[in-house]
Amino acid sequence: MWTFIIRRLIQSLIVVLGVTLITFVALQMSGDPTYLYVSERATEAEIQQTRVALGFDRPLHEQYLKFLGNLAQGDFGNSLSYKRPALEAVLEALPATIELTLFSMIMAIGLAIPLGVFAALYRGTSVDGSIMTMGMLGQSIPSFWLGIMMIMFFGLQLRWFPISGHVPFIMPLIQGNVVQAFSQLPQALYYLIMPSVAVGFYSLSRNARLVRSSMLEVLGQDYVRTARSKGIPEWAVVIRHALRNAWLPVVTLIGLEFGFLLGGVVVVEMVFSWPGIGRLVFNAINQRDIPVVQASVVILALVFISLNLIVDLIYAKIDPRVKL
Amino acid sequence: MAVDTVTAARPAAPPLSNRRKEFRRAWRSLVAAKWPLVALFILLGVLFAAIFGPAIAPLDPNRQNIMLRLADPLTAGGRNNAMFYLGTDGLGRDVLSRLLYGARISLMVGVFAIMVGGTIGVVAGLVAGYFGGWIDDVIMRLGDIQLAFPFILLAIMFLVILGPGVFNIILVLGVGQWVTYARIVRAQTLSLREKEYVEAARALGDSTFSVIFRTILPNIMAPLTVIASFNVASVILSEASLSFLGLGVPPNVPTWGAMLADSRDQLMANKWWLAVFPGLAIVCTVLSFNILGDWLRDFLDPRLKTVG
Numbered sequence: 001m002w003t004f005i006i007r008r009l010i011q012s013l014i015v016v017l018g019v020t021l022i023t024f025v026a027l028q029m030s031g032d033p034t035y036l037y038v039s040e041r042a043t044e045a046e047i048q049q050t051r052v053a054l055g056f057d058r059p060l061h062e063q064y065l066k067f068l069g070n071l072a073q074g075d076f077g078n079s080l081s082y083k084r085p086a087l088e089a090v091l092e093a094l095p096a097t098i099e100l101t102l103f104s105m106i107m108a109i110g111l112a113i114p115l116g117v118f119a120a121l122y123r124g125t126s127v128d129g130s131i132m133t134m135g136m137l138g139q140s141i142p143s144f145w146l147g148i149m150m151i152m153f154f155g156l157q158l159r160w161f162p163i164s165g166h167v168p169f170i171m172p173l174i175q176g177n178v179v180q181a182f183s184q185l186p187q188a189l190y191y192l193i194m195p196s197v198a199v200g201f202y203s204l205s206r207n208a209r210l211v212r213s214s215m216l217e218v219l220g221q222d223y224v225r226t227a228r229s230k231g232i233p234e235w236a237v238v239i240r241h242a243l244r245n246a247w248l249p250v251v252t253l254i255g256l257e258f259g260f261l262l263g264g265v266v267v268v269e270m271v272f273s274w275p276g277i278g279r280l281v282f283n284a285i286n287q288r289d290i291p292v293v294q295a296s297v298v299i300l301a302l303v304f305i306s307l308n309l310i311v312d313l314i315y316a317k318i319d320p321r322v323k324l
Numbered sequence: 325m326a327v328d329t330v331t332a333a334r335p336a337a338p339p340l341s342n343r344r345k346e347f348r349r350a351w352r353s354l355v356a357a358k359w360p361l362v363a364l365f366i367l368l369g370v371l372f373a374a375i376f377g378p379a380i381a382p383l384d385p386n387r388q389n390i391m392l393r394l395a396d397p398l399t400a401g402g403r404n405n406a407m408f409y410l411g412t413d414g415l416g417r418d419v420l421s422r423l424l425y426g427a428r429i430s431l432m433v434g435v436f437a438i439m440v441g442g443t444i445g446v447v448a449g450l451v452a453g454y455f456g457g458w459i460d461d462v463i464m465r466l467g468d469i470q471l472a473f474p475f476i477l478l479a480i481m482f483l484v485i486l487g488p489g490v491f492n493i494i495l496v497l498g499v500g501q502w503v504t505y506a507r508i509v510r511a512q513t514l515s516l517r518e519k520e521y522v523e524a525a526r527a528l529g530d531s532t533f534s535v536i537f538r539t540i541l542p543n544i545m546a547p548l549t550v551i552a553s554f555n556v557a558s559v560i561l562s563e564a565s566l567s568f569l570g571l572g573v574p575p576n577v578p579t580w581g582a583m584l585a586d587s588r589d590q591l592m593a594n595k596w597w598l599a600v601f602p603g604l605a606i607v608c609t610v611l612s613f614n615i616l617g618d619w620l621r622d623f624l625d626p627r628l629k630t631v632g
Contacts (some may be wrong), residue, residue: 015468015469018469023481026481029482029485031485032382035583096496101453135605137617139614140614141603141607142561142564142565142603142610144565144568144584145564145606148591151599152594152599198594232409255470263475266480267476267569281480282569282570285480285571288484290485293480293484294481296477297478301474303363308560
């Protein structure tokens with residue numbers, strides 16, 4: 001067990017180093033990164049001053065080590081547009097992004113399993129057909145377009161759901177206002193529904209197809225036939241014997257799924273004016289605020305990598321077939 | 325008796341080459357499956373729009389028409405009393421013409437990014453699988469690192485720094501795809517490396533280069549085509565997302581993603597056509613690639629056929 005944990009920790013560390021290296025290289029690819037930090041009207045003297053101040057006149061390896069050192073201290077530099085530490089702005093926006101990503105994931109997996117099971121049980125019928133058609137369609141719709149369509153139909157026409165806005169849940173929780181957090185929860189969920197459908201629909205479709213095919217495979221296995229021949233009721237066969245094995249491929253993907261959803265969240269946040277990292281990055285893009293973009297990428301990567309690590313460890317713990 | 329003689333005397337039909345036979349079999353399977361055929365026709369339509377866009381577009385996609393801003397679909401007006409079949413956008417530009425031009429960017433980015441990613445991935449996979457050892461380790465670990473965090477974030481970062489542009493977006497999305505190809509090619513190469521005909525090629529004195537590219541590569545093309553067709557679909561979706569964020573091509577080039585970004589300003593005003601049509605164009609194109617990919621997978625390797 002310990003060797004596994006240590007090996008996974010080292011792997012994660014290498015990936016984190018890889019992320020920082022890529023972030024650093026990206027900056028160098030612009031030619032002279034100094035120009036990303038000065039205004040267009042800056043004089044030659046000002047540019048030179050900034051270059052020295054930011055250390056861009058030093059040799060590359062020295063710059064990277066300094067960059068790494070700053071990162072380790074959480075120093076991504078000051079945001080060019082907000083005039084405060086970039087990390088601060090990112091950490092402030094992070095809870096909203098996590099809320100949206102997690103809720104999308106719960107939906108994408110929670111709904112995919114019953115849908116996939118139904119499709120497999122009613123294989124070849126119209127139930128199966130419509131679930132599979134939805135699955136195919138879901139994998140072809142851009143998340144942000146789905147968001148726009150939902151705003152137009154459920155938001156503006158039917159007025160069922162709010163078209164933008166966000167009620168925080170994690171933030172008050174972090175600040176210790178547990179009562180406030182939970183009293184806001186119904187509102188928070190109400191605001192989460194449309195954005196998370198937009199984000200999660202693609203994953204939901206893919207997972208439903210995945211569950212269906214692995215369910216079909218499992219239903220043909222000997223142990224399912226044995227269970228049936230013992231006279232166990234069909235629902236028990238499906239839930240206790242078949243499903244427990246059929247959802248494993250989905251569970252394995254939970255970690256990766258999170259990263260995938262994160263990518264969708266960044267774009268969908270724009271559609272719903274969700275005050276998360278996506279919107280922060282978008283504004284940073286428009287103002288070429290490099291420190292904020294860098295900080296966002298590195299922080300999201302860190303969240304993703306640690307989550308993957310946790311999922312792997314839990315998975316190894318609960319699935320006896322994974323040898324440690 | 326006489327009939328028999330006639331049959332025997334008739335010259336045998338010229339043997340169809342294998343390639344043509346295979347093509348016919350594919351066509352018949354395509355027609356029998358129906359939806360893939362529809363998908364093929366949709367894609368041919370998109371291809372047609374991409375190539376002949378300028379010739380068939382009714383109007384100049386960038387021509388602004390201040391008098392006819394946000395005109396409903398099927399409005400006629402402006403100079404020459406032109407017809408705006410799908411309406412106009414916030415600057416009075418013809419939506420249909422922009423849509424037709426947009427096909428060009430989507431397809432171009434989709435296809436070229438796959439070529440970039442495919443080439444890097446195939447070469448990396450062949451090298452890793454054929455030589456093994458530390459080369460294999462380095463290449464595959466690099467791939468692991470790349471897969472270890474959400475690619476779209478990296479794409480965003482690189483495009484912010486490099487600046488928007490068709491070439492940059494193809495490069496970034498292409499590099500994002502290589503791992504998928506490398507993994508599959510490596511696995512296939514590992515198993516083919518030990519096959520008799522590969523050994524025979526080596527024994528005959530073929531160079532390593534020739535063994536890898538002339539003997540092994542042709543035998544792994546089938547799974548690669550399947551991956552590529554799904555991949556085009558996902559790259560087109562990524563391109564649309566990046567264009568939507570304003571990271572795609574320069575603003576004066578019409579793309580479907582950028583059209584959707586513009587449509588957000590008119591959302592409250594209920595100008596539905598600005599959002600509906602570009603979105604449908606993306607969905608139809610991507611859906612067609614996915615359907616064709618599904619069909620191609622089943623056709624090339626029936627063992628992989630989705631149960632059911």
